[in-house]
Amino acid sequence: MKQSYWIAPSILSADFFRLGEEIETVMEAGADIIHFDVMDNHYVPNLTIGPLVCKSITKNVSYPVDVHLMVEPVDALVPMFAEAGASYITFHPEASKHVDRTLQLIKSFGVKAGLVLNPATPLSCLDYVMERLDIIMLMSVNPGFGGQSFIPSTLAKLRQVRRLIDDSGLDIRLEVDGGVKADNIAEIADAGADTFVAGSAIFGKPDYKKVIEDMRSRLDSGI
Ligand code: DX5
Ligand code: ZN
Numbered sequence: 001m002k003q004s005y006w007i008a009p010s011i012l013s014a015d016f017f018r019l020g021e022e023i024e025t026v027m028e029a030g031a032d033i034i035h036f037d038v039m040d041n042h043y044v045p046n047l048t049i050g051p052l053v054c055k056s057i058t059k060n061v062s063y064p065v066d067v068h069l070m071v072e073p074v075d076a077l078v079p080m081f082a083e084a085g086a087s088y089i090t091f092h093p094e095a096s097k098h099v100d101r102t103l104q105l106i107k108s109f110g111v112k113a114g115l116v117l118n119p120a121t122p123l124s125c126l127d128y129v130m131e132r133l134d135i136i137m138l139m140s141v142n143p144g145f146g147g148q149s150f151i152p153s154t155l156a157k158l159r160q161v162r163r164l165i166d167d168s169g170l171d172i173r174l175e176v177d178g179g180v181k182a183d184n185i186a187e188i189a190d191a192g193a194d195t196f197v198a199g200s201a202i203f204g205k206p207d208y209k210k211v212i213e214d215m216r217s218r219l220d221s222g223i
């Protein structure tokens with residue numbers, strides 16, 4: 001079951017001095033959901049933003065927020081981000097001792113839940129939990145920083161996950177994160193992704209609308 005395409009700008013590459021304005025501009029430019037990267041200087045080397053910033057977004061605008069937890073452990077932050085208005089919470093299975101429990105915890109708040117697979121994480125981590133997932137995200141870079149290059153082996157992995165989702169008959173989105181740009185988005189969609197995180201490709205450019213329109217036209221035309 002192929003879903004509609006969503007573009008998810010990662011605010012990691014936004015100008016934090018003008019965060020509210022950046023978010024308004026990118027959503028008005030045609031984005032579908034805000035990608036919110038949480039890094040803890042433990043699971044990944046970088047340190048970013050937390051529930052307070054998430055809440056300051058959801059309190060002021062009604063845009064959905066896709067919270068990507070690059071933190072270890074995971075569970076203590078789940079209620080805080082649920083309370084901060086997250087629409088989706090995704091986490092890395094290596095970072096939780098009890099993956100099924102963490103998925104249940106996210107869903108107990110009525111928040112959509114997902115797993116994030118690093119480039120070297122095998123698909124076997126999806127076994128036995130598919131039914132709890134609303135989204136699967138494949139990292140196409142190693143987590144921790146914006147502006148890295150897309151790892152080509154992600155394409156084959158996307159095809160495998162697309163097949164798993166389709167065979168399951170479940171309603172699960174397939175998201176890709178890292179190095180997504182207008183010039184590779186069609187190829188990534190062809191491999192099965194329906195949700196595209198893009199940080200530096202959008203916030204690094206002077207005209208967000210132009211980039212998002214370019215991405216959409218390439219998604220429509222397949223080139
Ligand atoms: C990396 C983050 C990404 C990052 C993507 O660990 O999860 O969301 O912001 O940035 P780009 O699109 O610049 O690769
Ligand atoms: Zn991310």
